């Protein structure tokens with residue numbers, strides 16, 4: 762009987778391990794600029810995650826969603842470089858030129874080392 766009991770406990774432990782790894786997918790912890798902040802034109806946009814990222818599968822699209830006194834036409838920003846900081850958990854978007862005054866959305870996606878993909882939108886305003 763004791764070997765059966767041991768078997769059951771092994772299964773239970775394996776289940777707990779699976780459950781905890783399912784919760785280990787990454788989430789956005791903080792960003793620069795912060796969500797919904799109004800800032801001077803940032804030289805780069807930094808997205809800090811809770812888990813290590815797979816750089817090839819992680820990135821972001823930057824879109825200008827509006828400009829003061831202009832229509833709300835969406836304009837995709839290009840010419841920035843995406844890299845991962847030394848901690849492996851931080852995506853850095855280095856802009857080729859300063860963002861002009863307006864509202865921005867950064868549509869990010871991140872795949873952590875557990876291979877789960879998460880995504881979200883960071884909005885901020887450049888004054």
Ligand SMILES: [Cu+2]
Pocket residue numbers: 782783784785786787875876877
């Ligand atoms: Cu996960």
